[in-house]
Amino acid sequence: MYENPAVPAEEEETLAGIVDTIIYQNGENGYVVFGLEATDGALITVTGVVPYLTEGDTITVRGQWTNHNVYGKQFKASSYDKQLPAELSDILRYLSSGAVKGIGPKTAQKIVEQFGTDAFDVLENHADWLVDIPGITKKKAQEISENFKSIAGARSVMLFCRDFFPSATAMRIYKKWGGAAVDRIKDNPYALCEHFNGISFRRADQIAAQLGMDPDSDERVLHGLSHVLSTESQRNGHTCLPEEELLRCAVDLLFDGNTAYLPQIKTQMDRAYAESRLVAVSRNGVRLVYLPYFYRAETYVAKKLIQLSKLSARMDTSDIPRMIEKSEAACGIPYAKLQRQAISDALCDGVMILTGGPGTGKTTIIKGLLNIFSSMDLQISLAAPTGRAAKRMSEATSHEAKTIHRLLEMDAASTGEEESGASFMRNEQNRLDEDVLIVDEASMIDILLMEALLRAIKPGARLILIGDTDQLPSVGAGNVLRDICASGQFRVVRLTEVFRQSQESFIITNAHRINEGEMPVPSKADGDFFFLRRQTEEAVAATIVDLVQNRLPKTYGASVLGQIQIITPSRKGMSGTEALNTALQTALNPPAPGKAEHKSRDMIFRVGDRVMQTKNDYTLEWETEDGKNGMGIFNGDIGVVTDIDDHAEAIEITFDDRKCLYDYSQLDELDHAYAITVHKSQGSEYPVVILPLFDCASMLLSRNLLYTAVTRASRMVILVGKTYILEQMIANNHQAGRCSLLQDWLEDGESV
Secondary structure (H helix, E strand, O other), rough: OOOOOOOOOHEEEEEEEEEEEEEEEOOOEEEEEEEEEEEEOOOEEEEEEEOOOOOOOEEEEEEEEEEEEEEEEEEEEEEEEEEEOHHHHHHHHHHHHOOOOOOOOHHHHHHHHHHHHHHHHHHHHHHHHHOOOOOOOHHHHHHHHHHHHHHHHHHHHHHEEEEEEEEHHHHHHHHHHHHHHHHHHHHHHHHHHOOOOOHHHHHHHHHHHHHHOOOOOHHHHHHHHHHHHHHHHHHHHHOEEHHHHHHHHHHHHOOOOOOOHHHHHHHHHHHHHHHHOOOOEOOOOOOEEEHHHHHHHHHHHHHHHHHHHHHHHOOOHHHHHHHHHHHHHOOOOOOOOHHHHHHHHHOOOOOOOOOOOOOOOOHHHHHHHHHHHHHHOOEOOOOOOOOOHHHHHHHHHHOOEHHHHHHHOOOOOOOOOOOOOOEEOEEEEEEEOOOOOEEEOOOHOOOOHHHHHHHHOOOOOEEEEEEEEOOOOOOOOOOOOHHHHOOOOOOEEEEEOOOOHHHOOOHHHHHHHHHOOOOOOOOOOOOOOEEEEOHHHHOOOOOOOOHHHHHHHHHOHHHHHHHHEEOOOOOOOOOOOHHHHHHHHHHHOOOOOOOOOOEOEEEEEOOOOOOOOOOEEEEEEEEEOOOOOOEEEEEOOEEEEEEEEEEOOOOHHHEOEEEEEEHHHHHHHHEEOOOEEEEHHHHHHHHHEEEEEOOOOHHOHHHHHHHHHHEEEEEEEEEOOOOHHHHHHHHOOOOOOOOHHHHHHHHHHHHH
């Protein structure tokens, strides 16, 4: 019986009986409310995750009594054990419930009369016997039997998995692998951590041990090597690792650093190369190891970018000055020298990269290019990695911009949970129609998303990448924008001039000062950049709470609350996201009578809470107020809890205009977002940004992290903390390297 370790066993009770009625059932997450006819004859309302439950089921549940404020006394099940009914009356009730497709009450009566307690054996193993019953043809008998077998398969998977996972996870496994799940897990439990987000290698290790697998088995070593590469891609952004580093990490992971196992690991590494489970590349005497999909992505990106650069239609360069002048007249803006250069380069080549800090006129160039390409009757699309960045791009240019996922028409039906990410309807077999694609916030694009984008762009189209190479790199693996710029294969224009209207903003001028290694200059009382010096971390945290709760609303009105975002370097510490979110939730959204809330992990989610999605989930469905719907909520998306339904075990969250329903099993994908890390803020812009400056890991106290945080603000920046921390961040211009060969592949050109 699966047990919830969060509930002390001694506080639980056990009930047994027959499922009398199904009051509520969620087919997606397995949550059910049902009436249990207990062995003593009492009728009890039971709630919990019990997938594929049917009236007539014989079930034993373990859990606790609760008192719901609306529905009264209930039994909340934390675990269950389910059997098919054995008594004739219970078999009849089960089959009459509609559990088996094709069997209604009358047919159920005939089957029970004909076969008695052997009815289930007949349904599973002797479908041809069913034709003896009037009204059941040979075809219908086969369909009934197949449906019963699928139910039996689901039941066997759920019962097997309950020893290892919560029911919601077991349901995910069954939906993906079907009735073959049990055999697949027994054969290779390590496949779980490769195919399902949230199942760690350590968890697979535990399952393997329970199944009696040898800890030094070859399969464990093979999957351990892949796990190291996958973990490093997520944690540090590497697309590959030096072979010696991979071996060291694998020894630590698999055998607690015991180097006696190195020969076995090397043997399995060679096997992985031979079976194409891993790919090895030699560079400057160093052997680098890839997971196959990262190798495929990097080499394809290099090849396609070079192809686009060469295949786009060449323009008569003598026409370009005239076209730029016409665009200046149409837009009413005289272009600066570098802006003219950027527009000219975009017209001359199939790939152009535009980079530069805030206030340097990137949006002006986008508008100019839209004007010129439209006059040439070319089809143009604007895109960005995140919804917020796309929305900002649309507002700035008065031209629709889409997220890259939406542009590529993400295919939720075929998108699995594998590390290699989403599937898209737009690809090499169904390319985009656009002649020109302009992508903003390109520093956020990881190697897998860039691969997907390039596969969908038709040969001969133009690609213009716009971003700020001084910001933090993408959350996902790779160093795409910087590697493209560093390769020297494409036209790159770096804007440096800050225009006069932008010079009036201390946010912009200080962002450039920070980027150049200089201390920012605070503005006057009515300005937009402030530094509140505090000497202790307790004072930093208290000041931030006071700013949000009292000082800013008092000065700028209550509406400012929805415009403030605290962005912090770290999750840990009194001024990290974890502590600040707890303090800010208490201050801004305390518990109140009638305000629904739900506890998950160590967090309380409450109606009105600001929350953030922490991983890409391509399967989440959303709907807008005007009836549009779609799939996918992505890492960094921020929304507000608008409803909590304990009865359905679900939370409704509104992300801008998209409403999305999370069942309780999905809440590990959410964090509070009163305060977020700088890394999670990438691609977004907020009217007011508050940044705590406090002692934390030195790798987080860097210039580009500070620069990224400051450039997230559009109207006001408030730094709170210690002067020496600010000085340390500005002085620390070290940027952690990412192991990637994209620049090499690009420099190799046609040999890729």
